[in-house]
Amino acid sequence: MSTAAVPLVEVWRGSLLESVHCGHVAISDARGEVVEAWGDPDATIFPRSSAKMIQALPLVASGAAARAGLSDAQLALSCGSHQGAPVHVDAVSRWLAALGLREEALRCGPEASRDKALRLQMIRDQEAPTQLHNNCSGKHAGFLTLARHLEAGPEYVDPDHPVQRACLEAFETVTDRTSPGFGIDGCSAPNWATPLAALARAMAVFATAHTRDDVLSQAAARLTRAMQAHPVEVAGEGRACTLMMRAARERLSLKTGAEGVFAAILPDRGLGIALKIADGATRASECAIAAILVRLGVLDAAHPDVARFLNAELTNRRGLAVGDVRPVTGLAASASQSLKSSRA
Template sequence: MAAADLIELWRGGLLESVHRGHVAVCDASGVVQSWGDPDAVIFPRSSCKMIQALPLVESGAADAAGLSPQHLALACASHQGAADHVGRVGDWLAALGLAEPDLRCGAHMPNDRAEARRLTCSDTAPCQLHNNCSGKHAGFLTLTRHLGAGPEYHELDHPVQRAVLAATEEVTGAPVAGHGIDGCSAPNFATTVAGLARAMAAFANPGAGLRGRAMTRLVHAMGAHPELVAGEGRACTALMRAMGGRVAVKTGAEAVFVAIAPDRGLGVALKVADGGTRGSEAAITALLVRLGLLDAGHPVVAQYLTGPIRNWRGTAVAELRQSAGFAT
């Protein structure tokens, strides 16, 4: 099946651009609604960090290390590299008797403007703590220490990544379709859009066992600390705040987005084919409104979907719309 038209950009009364993609909405029984091809194989990228954090909690490593909900939110985060994010991850590593060189995620300039300005003005290079995935990697190191495993936790055959692979196949309900290496050097396991949505539905419908309790803790941590999951000015943080923490949402590179709605027992996954963030943010906002999870009148909806697109002089020049087949 071909990708479906999801989000359109209109300028001067003419259709200028179209974001196409694949969407699946699941409950505990499976797919209940879809657009495009729910069986399209994708890399979830950072949208699956709560799956990657499952072994951290299920193994007992999180409790043995005394991890708080804030730590668990950071384990699921693609943070901005703000001073608060960097400080918290640094303190986490120090409590383990570890430090920044033990990370394997690599360094990049933070997306947080204040921290980027501080580094630039002081002629200081960013470190691995600034990496948006440093919280996830701190979680990997916590599990590595608990297992007594070797330091190269990012390698495919390491016990940490074998545990992530097993968790991924179990919650998606299918063998992975392959793997790639993510921007942070950790393996990223390919699955279908529907498989990713099934996994999110599993988080939305956790059982009473060990896995269910782990899922509940991770979802609650994300909802309670949206500022740690992403950061100021980011869609994940803004959307979770707008929904009062009742729904966990998480983006991934190349325009992947997921949502977990425990109150409704629903899991959502989408992939915009062109890899553009604008399209994925608009599409997830539209879905959250459609599913009754987000108030259509909330300002965040205008920010990511219905508000005008303005030029550098502040003039409204274009608008995003849901494509006809996606809006009905």
């Protein structure tokens, strides 16, 4: 098996191959067996936001979510990288208010809304972005909920804080690996590194969680269901995660991460997927995950909300079609018989 990143996505302009995005993919079952891979499944990566459902595990498993009366929509928001649309900002604001907290309690930092209409309106109104607009504010509201439950201090993003220690314990449990270390994410929380195959294994643990009755599995099953039921809270209108979850032929929880990472939970197959684009390009990670899910039969290549990522049209400033972003030949082809037989 190759240890180098392999071509996954091509960028064509006219009849010429202009650029190539390389990367790694691992598809795993809950035992940690890699059933199909491209590149190096043992490549160590930062999962970035693709691990948010893992970071939310202690929120549910500890009883903090039940104590706070959190809804499934709020749990989906805790797993999400939202676009800072009014629906997201209002939801996080209400969540904090229910905790008796204000925006200042967050430690994620301010970020301009990724919702174009709101961002432009805020510019016109000369309104500065707040931490509520940060795409990670739902995760951080979950951290604050857990911190209150644990009667811990306000600096919940400190790696030695009880909240983050609980997140690390959950992370190493579902990946079945000791993390080699962490980096600080864009939202200031520690992000623990792990091999790509271990992240895929963690997603498969979520995919099979509904078959087990231990506390952590019950938490994983609830978070998986919450993401499936509330795709807008996971990302937002027009976003890849939301659109592909809606378009899926079967149950699918899908989560992007910065720097070209994607993770997918397939409960009907008992499989997890983890993907990393070596150069960190989002256009490539969206195309590659769409191709893998088409390969498995989870998505229909002809669905318009799949085709827009699977074969993304490139247009110039006059609106003329000048090329496309597409998976390498064969990536979206039907899976092998051995992979098909791994359905749970």
